[in-house]
Amino acid sequence: MNLLPFIKQLDHQPNATRRALIAEQLNELNVSYIEQPYATGTNLVVNLGRAGRKIGVGTHFDRVTDSGGANDNGSAIAVALDIIRRHQESGSAAGVRVFFFDEEETGLKGSQAYVAQHGTQDLVGLLNLELVGMGDKLALWPVEAARQGPLLSAFEATARRQHVGVSRFGQLVTNTADHVSFRSAGLADAFTITCITDQDVAVAQRYFEAMTQQAPLPALYELLVQAPLFRHYHQPTDTYEKLSEAALAMTSVAVWDTIQTMQ
Numbered sequence: 001m002n003l004l005p006f007i008k009q010l011d012h013q014p015n016a017t018r019r020a021l022i023a024e025q026l027n028e029l030n031v032s033y034i035e036q037p038y039a040t041g042t043n044l045v046v047n048l049g050r051a052g053r054k055i056g057v058g059t060h061f062d063r064v065t066d067s068g069g070a071n072d073n074g075s076a077i078a079v080a081l082d083i084i085r086r087h088q089e090s091g092s093a094a095g096v097r098v099f100f101f102d103e104e105e106t107g108l109k110g111s112q113a114y115v116a117q118h119g120t121q122d123l124v125g126l127l128n129l130e131l132v133g134m135g136d137k138l139a140l141w142p143v144e145a146a147r148q149g150p151l152l153s154a155f156e157a158t159a160r161r162q163h164v165g166v167s168r169f170g171q172l173v174t175n176t177a178d179h180v181s182f183r184s185a186g187l188a189d190a191f192t193i194t195c196i197t198d199q200d201v202a203v204a205q206r207y208f209e210a211m212t213q214q215a216p217l218p219a220l221y222e223l224l225v226q227a228p229l230f231r232h233y234h235q236p237t238d239t240y241e242k243l244s245e246a247a248l249a250m251t252s253v254a255v256w257d258t259i260q261t262m263q
């Protein structure tokens with residue numbers, strides 16, 4: 001299933017249009033969804049499978065003003081829709097809740113509004129997707145070496161079984177994404193998944209070394225843009241043709257197979 005054509009549709013569109021395009025896809029898949037309006041935005045939430053505790057799959061659909069919004073976070077939206085399609089086609093009973101959050105980029109507002117209203121009691125954990133359209137391995141963050149959790153373990157075991165490189169990062173330049181709202185609300189087994197390359201890892205190491213040496217901000221930025229992951233990050237050039245179907249498919253299969261092993 002090619003996901004890039006849908007990401008192309010999302011590129012540079014206003015957030016409300018991006019949300020409407022997701023709703024259109026859900027209608028085409030014959031999947032019902034819940035709209036959760038809050039003070040400044042609206043989330044979309046999809047429940048799949050049997051009732052009871054569910055595995056959360058998180059994405060945000062808003063983009064930084066002026067950014068194309070393809071890898072951040074059209075890639076995650078496309079993968080989440082692919083997970084929904086796989087669930088529908090397989091007739092799986094696995095309990096899954098897919099989130100399309102509003103206003104992540106302006107302070108995690110959508111996910112905060114969700115946990116404030118619904119809490120996290122009925123969730124097993126959260127696989128939050130950020131920038132999953134470039135690269136050939138998976139980064140889990142912020143996940144320190146000592147961190148444990150059933151969903152975390154299942155995801156790592158699944159990726160290894162698929163011969164997909166998977167590494168933990170205490171920090172991936174930033175620490176912030178929608179997993180923060182869920183962890184703050186008491187869901188410990190919540191983490192973010194990002195596709196990366198070896199070059200990204202090498203640059204990240206040099207970046208943190210430069211930070212400990214208190215390098216000036218412009219120097220840090222120069223360093224950061226040497227990483228493919230950050231070259232177009234929050235830029236107008238974050239557009240669909242920079243992404244690869246292989247990275248999107250790798251993420252989708254890893255998430256889907258994890259969901260199935262958690263049943």
Ligand SMILES: [Zn+2]
Nearest residue numbers: 072073104130
């Ligand atoms: Zn993002």
